[in-house]
Amino acid sequence: MKWQKNQDSVPPFYLVKSSEKLHCAAVDLGATSGRVILGTWDGTALISTEVHRFPNTIRTLGNHDYWDIAGLWHEVRTGLLKAAASLPAGETLASVGVDTWGVDHVLINEAGRLVYPTHAYRDNRTQAGFKALKSKSTDHARIYRATGIPAVFYNTSFQLAETVASSPEVKKLTAHCLFLPDYFNYLLCGRLANEVSISSTSQLLDVNGAKWSATALKHFGVPAHWFSTPINASTRLGRISSIPELKKTSVVAVPGHDTACAYEALPSSADDNDLFISSGTWSLVGCKSPTPFVSTAAMKAGICNERTGDGRFRPLTNLIGLWLLEGTLKAFTERPTTNRQWQILIRAASKLPAPRQLLDIDDPAFANPSSMKKAIDAQLRKNRTRPPQDLAGYVRLICDSLGQGHAQVLKKFTRLSGRTFKRILLVGGGAKNRLLCQATADAAGIPVVALQVEGSALGNLGSQLIALKAFKSFADFREKIIHPLPSLTFKPRSPRSH
Numbered sequence: 001m002k003w004q005k006n007q008d009s010v011p012p013f014y015l016v017k018s019s020e021k022l023h024c025a026a027v028d029l030g031a032t033s034g035r036v037i038l039g040t041w042d043g044t045a046l047i048s049t050e051v052h053r054f055p056n057t058i059r060t061l062g063n064h065d066y067w068d069i070a071g072l073w074h075e076v077r078t079g080l081l082k083a084a085a086s087l088p089a090g091e092t093l094a095s096v097g098v099d100t101w102g103v104d105h106v107l108i109n110e111a112g113r114l115v116y117p118t119h120a121y122r123d124n125r126t127q128a129g130f131k132a133l134k135s136k137s138t139d140h141a142r143i144y145r146a147t148g149i150p151a152v153f154y155n156t157s158f159q160l161a162e163t164v165a166s167s168p169e170v171k172k173l174t175a176h177c178l179f180l181p182d183y184f185n186y187l188l189c190g191r192l193a194n195e196v197s198i199s200s201t202s203q204l205l206d207v208n209g210a211k212w213s214a215t216a217l218k219h220f221g222v223p224a225h226w227f228s229t230p231i232n233a234s235t236r237l238g239r240i241s242s243i244p245e246l247k248k249t250s251v252v253a254v255p256g257h258d259t260a261c262a263y264e265a266l267p268s269s270a271d272d273n274d275l276f277i278s279s280g281t282w283s284l285v286g287c288k289s290p291t292p293f294v295s296t297a298a299m300k301a302g303i304c305n306e307r308t309g310d311g312r313f314r315p316l317t318n319l320i321g322l323w324l325l326e327g328t329l330k331a332f333t334e335r336p337t338t339n340r341q342w343q344i345l346i347r348a349a350s351k352l353p354a355p356r357q358l359l360d361i362d363d364p365a366f367a368n369p370s371s372m373k374k375a376i377d378a379q380l381r382k383n384r385t386r387p388p389q390d391l392a393g394y395v396r397l398i399c400d401s402l403g404q405g406h407a408q409v410l411k412k413f414t415r416l417s418g419r420t421f422k423r424i425l426l427v428g429g430g431a432k433n434r435l436l437c438q439a440t441a442d443a444a445g446i447p448v449v450a451l452q453v454e455g456s457a458l459g460n461l462g463s464q465l466i467a468l469k470a471f472k473s474f475a476d477f478r479e480k481i482i483h484p485l486p487s488l489t490f491k492p493r494s495p496r497s498h
C-alpha cells in the first residue's frame with residue numbers, strides 16, 4: 001500500500017440531512033484504561049454517553065515492556081459495535097475518531113504487517129540514549145532548536161534509535177512508522193497517514209513547520225521514508241472497511257494525541273491568560289501559543305512544543321501525575337473502586353495535617369518502579385522523613401506534592417511567556433480529586449477551575465463534528481457546546497506570590 005493511496009477516492013460521508021442527528025464515536029485510549037464514547041449532536045446539544053470502558057496495562061515479556069495491540073484493537077472493535085447497537089433503529093454512526101497517549105508507534109511493512117513489537121514508552125531500553133543526549137549539551141540544544149522537544153526518556157526518537165541499533169534488520173523490513181492512533185485509523189479504513197499532533201510528540205518533527213526534521217532523523221538514525229507529511233486533524237480518511245457492520249461509518253483523523261484533544265475541549269478566555277493542566281497518569285501543564293518556546297531557558301525548563309490538530313503550538317511540560325497514586329494503590333489490598341469509596345478516601349486524606357516534607361516528584365526512581373510505595377518510602381527515608389501510616393496518608397502526600405509541582409510549572413511559564421496567568425483550567429481524572437485541585441490552587445495562588453468532563457473524548461468528538469461540517473472550527477465548537485461546562489472552582493486558601 002502506498003502513502004495517501006486513497007486520498008482522491010475517499011467516499012463521501014454517509015449523507016446526513018441537516019435535520020438529522022449526528023452520531024460520532026470517540027475512541028480514547030489511555031495507558032491505564034480506554035473508553036469509547038458515543039456523542040450525539042442534534043443541532044442544539046451534544047449528548048455523550050460512555051458505551052465501553054476497559055482496562056489497559058503494560059505487558060512485560062523477558063526484560064521488556066509492551067502494549068497488547070491486538071487486545072486494544074479487540075476493545076476498539078467491541079466498543080464501536082456497542083456504540084452502533086445503542087442507536088435507535090435506522091440511525092447510523094456517522095464517524096469515528098481515535099486518540100491515544102503520545103509517542104508509541106508500530107512499524108509495518110508494505111503489506112501493513114507488523115515487523116516489530118510495540119514497546120511501551122516506559123520500557124527502560126531508551127535510558128542509555130536519553131542519558132547520552134542529555135549529557136551532550138550541544139547536541140541536545142541542536143535537537144531542541146530543530147524539534148522544540150527536549151530529551152524526555154520515552155520520546156519516539158530514543159525508541160526508534162534503540163530499535164534500529166539493536167535490530168538493524170528492522171530498517172530493511174519497515175515501510176511505514178505509524179503512531180498508535182494512525183495505526184488504528186489504518187486498521188479501520190486502510191488509509192496510511194501521520195496526523196500532526198501525535199507526530200509532534202516524537203521529537204522528530206520540525207518545529208518550524210509541519211514537516212519532519214532532517215536534523216533529528218539523521219541524529220537518531222531514523223529513515224525519513226518511514227513517515228509521510230503530517231496531515232491536520234479533522235481530515236476524513238475514508239470509510240470503515242474492516243468491520244462489515246460499520247461500512248457506512250467514516251474514519252476521521254482527530255488530534256491523535258489525547259492531550260491535544262483535551263486542550264481543544266478547554267474553554268480558554270479570550271485574553272489567553274489561562275494555564276492548562278491535563279491531569280491523569282501524567283500531569284501535562286502548559287498553555288496555547290502562536291509561536292514555540294525554543295530558548296535555552298525553555299529547554300532547561302523541559303518545555304515540549306507539541307502541536308494542536310491544526311499545527312499550532314501547545315507548549316507544555318510533563319510531570320509524573322497520578323501515576324504516583326495509581327502505583328501506590330497496588331500496595332494496599334483495601335483500595336477504592338467506586339466513586340463513593342474514592343470520595344471517602346479523599347475526604348480522609350484532606351483531614352490529615354499537611355505533610356512536613358513533600359516528594360521530589362521529578363525523581364527518576366518513580367518512572368517505572370516495581371513498587372511505587374517502596375520508591376516513595378525510600379525517597380522519604382533518604383530525607384529522614386517517616387513514610388505515611390496508611391493509604392490516606394499517601395494520598396495526602398501525593399496530592400500536595402503534585403500541587404506544588406503544578407505551581408512550580410506555573411512559575412516557569414510565567415517567566416518564559418511574560419504572561420500573568422489568572423486561573424488554571426484543569427481537566428482529566430484529576431478534576432474529580434478535590435484534594436489535588438485545592439492543593440494546586442493553594443500552591444499556585446490562583447483559582448483552579450476543574451472541568452467535570454472527559455476532555456480528550458470531547459475534543460475528539462469536536463474534531464469529528466468539524467469534519468462533518470456541523471461546526472466551522474474548534475472556536476465555534478467551544479462557543480456553541482462547551483458553554484458553560486460543568487465545573488468546580490477551587491480558590492487559593494493561602495495566597496502566595498509566584
Ligand code: LFR
Nearest residue numbers: 101102103258259282284318
Ligand atoms: C498522556 C500522554 C502525555 C505524553 C505521555 C506519554 O496520556 O499522552 O501527553 O507525554 O502520555 O506518551
